[in-house]
Amino acid sequence: MTKYIAKKPDAKGNINFTAEENATWQILIERQMQTIQNRACDAYLTGLENLNLPTDRIPQCSEISSVLKASTGWSVVPVDTLIPLEQFYTLLANRQFPAASFIRIREELDYLQEPDIFHEFFGHCPMLTNQAYADFVQWYGQNALTVSKKAQSLLGRLFWFTVEFGLINTAKGARIYGGGILSSHAETIFALESHEPERFAFDVNKILHMPYRYDQIQKCYFTINDLTELYQLKTEKIIKHVEGMVDGTTDSDFIIC
Numbered sequence: 001m002t003k004y005i006a007k008k009p010d011a012k013g014n015i016n017f018t019a020e021e022n023a024t025w026q027i028l029i030e031r032q033m034q035t036i037q038n039r040a041c042d043a044y045l046t047g048l049e050n051l052n053l054p055t056d057r058i059p060q061c062s063e064i065s066s067v068l069k070a071s072t073g074w075s076v077v078p079v080d081t082l083i084p085l086e087q088f089y090t091l092l093a094n095r096q097f098p099a100a101s102f103i104r105i106r107e108e109l110d111y112l113q114e115p116d117i118f119h120e121f122f123g124h125c126p127m128l129t130n131q132a133y134a135d136f137v138q139w140y141g142q143n144a145l146t147v148s149k150k151a152q153s154l155l156g157r158l159f160w161f162t163v164e165f166g167l168i169n170t171a172k173g174a175r176i177y178g179g180g181i182l183s184s185h186a187e188t189i190f191a192l193e194s195h196e197p198e199r200f201a202f203d204v205n206k207i208l209h210m211p212y213r214y215d216q217i218q219k220c221y222f223t224i225n226d227l228t229e230l231y232q233l234k235t236e237k238i239i240k241h242v243e244g245m246v247d248g249t250t251d252s253d254f255i256i257c
């Protein structure tokens with residue numbers, strides 16, 4: 001359930017945002033452009049520069065898609081506020097990123113449960129210009145379509161602790177690549193600087209056994225060493241392992257080899 005209503009594109013595929021909605025985008029993007037400095041990873045910052053997002057208005061999907069298509073063949077498409085999982089996975093499998101077409105109200109500037117257009121465009125789209133990340137997201141959609149509902153929810157943990165809330169080691173220290181963090185002012189600071197959360201080295205087995213909450217700031221994060229780690233996972237083995245966890249036949253930890 002959500003109180004937000006998706007905005008419908010016109011015949012040309014454009015969405016007409018109000019002055020208030022564009023003003024909310026401006027507040028969010030101007031603040032977050034500052035917050036991510038020295039906190040977001042280089043791949044994200046490069047993607048953000050390439051996207052050249054406007055600050056005074058919400059961009060259209062076509063503007064974002066033209067940059068993504070040229071870099072990794074992805075595009076963004078407007079969708080309803082909440083969409084069925086099958087539709088979500090199918091879009092990802094086709095290198096189409098579903099973007100909610102509403103923006104949060106000012107009263108929820110710092111926190112909302114539903115992913116809005118600021119989360120999709122500012123949080124995820126810069127990373128979709130990175131080949132390893134873009135390929136991983138497509139792989140996730142393709143494989144989620146082939147497994148059981150229970151296995152989908154376990155695979156969802158892999159998506160959650162990477163695409164949404166992933167950290168990466170760099171020569172300059174830990175940086176953020178997860179879109180759930182980078183679209184949140186408070187969590188961008190919390191994820192790197194708070195003493196509260198646990199920060200684990202990237203560990204697929206630990207991730208597959210780690211439940212998460214979508215309605216509160218995270219209690220733990222996983223840190224990769226390189227974005228290519230995402231797609232270099234022995235992916236078929238993960239699918240087999242996850243299905244084994246569901247039917248109880250997996251009795252050993254998943255080992256990357």
Ligand SMILES: [Fe+2]
Nearest residue numbers: 115164179180
């Ligand atoms: Fe997201």
